[in-house]
Amino acid sequence: MGATNGSPCLPFSISVSPHSGRSYHATRKLSAGTCVLDVATPYTCTLYKRFRNEVCAECWKYDGGRRHFLTCREYGEEAGLSFCDEHCRDAWLEREGHELIELLKTLEAVRRRTKGKAKATDPKVPVELTKEAIECAWEKIDKQQERPKALRRWHDVQLDDFEADMARYVLVALYHYARELADIAKTPLQQAASSAFGAHWSNFADLQSNEMHLVAKFPELLENHIKIFQVLRSRFNPVNGASPVLLRLADVVTTPNVRIALGVDPGNSFGIWEAPVTEESEGLGFGIYPIPSFFNHREWPQLNLYYAITNEACPDCTPNVRKDRDGRRMRFITTRDVDAGDELCISYGHVEDMTWQQRQQELKEGWFFECRCSRCEAEKEAQN
Numbered sequence: 001m002g003a004t005n006g007s008p009c010l011p012f013s014i015s016v017s018p019h020s021g022r023s024y025h026a027t028r029k030l031s032a033g034t035c036v037l038d039v040a041t042p043y044t045c046t047l048y049k050r051f052r053n054e055v056c057a058e059c060w061k062y063d064g065g066r067r068h069f070l071t072c073r074e075y076g077e078e079a080g081l082s083f084c085d086e087h088c089r090d091a092w093l094e095r096e097g098h099e100l101i102e103l104l105k106t107l108e109a110v111r112r113r114t115k116g117k118a119k120a121t122d123p124k125v126p127v128e129l130t131k132e133a134i135e136c137a138w139e140k141i142d143k144q145q146e147r148p149k150a151l152r153r154w155h156d157v158q159l160d161d162f163e164a165d166m167a168r169y170v171l172v173a174l175y176h177y178a179r180e181l182a183d184i185a186k187t188p189l190q191q192a193a194s195s196a197f198g199a200h201w202s203n204f205a206d207l208q209s210n211e212m213h214l215v216a217k218f219p220e221l222l223e224n225h226i227k228i229f230q231v232l233r234s235r236f237n238p239v240n241g242a243s244p245v246l247l248r249l250a251d252v253v254t255t256p257n258v259r260i261a262l263g264v265d266p267g268n269s270f271g272i273w274e275a276p277v278t279e280e281s282e283g284l285g286f287g288i289y290p291i292p293s294f295f296n297h298r299e300w301p302q303l304n305l306y307y308a309i310t311n312e313a314c315p316d317c318t319p320n321v322r323k324d325r326d327g328r329r330m331r332f333i334t335t336r337d338v339d340a341g342d343e344l345c346i347s348y349g350h351v352e353d354m355t356w357q358q359r360q361q362e363l364k365e366g367w368f369f370e371c372r373c374s375r376c377e378a379e380k381e382a383q384n
């Protein structure tokens, strides 16, 4: 927790409930408009390939597809990084380091240039997948990686755009982990850059994994996940004289770590939406902010003219925290007065205009959980 920016003493604590897991609760009275959490940058993120030439890799500025403001494109082609200007480029480089540019170049070279799905390296996965079948597939991969011949074969694996975008997200997380292990943060400047992520691998790995739900629902993803591991495992082997970070990176590209990264994305990632967010906003990519990921979801009530007209405080069943994105910085701000002990909740998405059944279905399919917020519980009760 100490790694978050803003107040050194956060105004909430964590507790656990049987039906919604870990959650944040206010430890004191908070007035509307209080910034309860301020995180400078995600632990890992990815911008989708189709927006890579149109979005600044540092501040995530996007201008409806126009590229005129991206004046720094020296890493655009090979590493997939374009920047507004030198200021954005230097901020990115100071935090991430030049080594990540080289790693991203290696990964981008594996991206399949021709259209269509990349060739599978193993037989097609079965249509229905049980937990045992998923574990068994990964055990097989774990055994294969011991054999140099398999590694050579994996070196030829290419990734389609979806896989390459996901691999980029996994690679950045593992690179940050390797940096933590290599303990390169020797100078105060480096320490500031390293703590800028607002979290460490342990926070990232501690997030709820939805791997089993996700892969059971979309069995073809198992093949995507395995290919991502094969590429990372076969491409990022250190050569003689490699830096401490690259040596560590090779150590952390393991099946459990890659599965952790792929498992926490569904259910924890924050979409990077074109700002200001409207119904038409483009989804430019996604990022993981581990500390804010413990905010649970609460539904907005249906548009209520009474509260809109009278300006009275909304009832208790609305999210009491909103998220504000400012570049890659994420702030969490109370929307109304909150009492000590109240749960602090955000809204995960635009599901407010739906019926109870529709919302439940949406959250079940997209987020793999049955919503137990006060509004859903009240509406469920009313139906019975």
Ligand SMILES: C[S@@+](CC[C@H](N)C(=O)[O-])C[C@H]1O[C@@H](n2cnc3c(N)ncnc32)[C@H](O)[C@@H]1O
Pocket: 019, 020, 021, 022, 023, 207, 208, 267, 268, 293, 294, 295, 296, 297, 298, 367, 368, 369, 370, 371, 372, 373
């Ligand atoms: C981003 S995480 C929030 C932190 C989570 N509670 C934990 O322990 O890691 C999202 C998960 O929290 C749980 N959750 C969040 N809001 C909920 C709600 N309104 N009702 C039930 N479960 C909820 C679900 O398991 C969901 O997949």
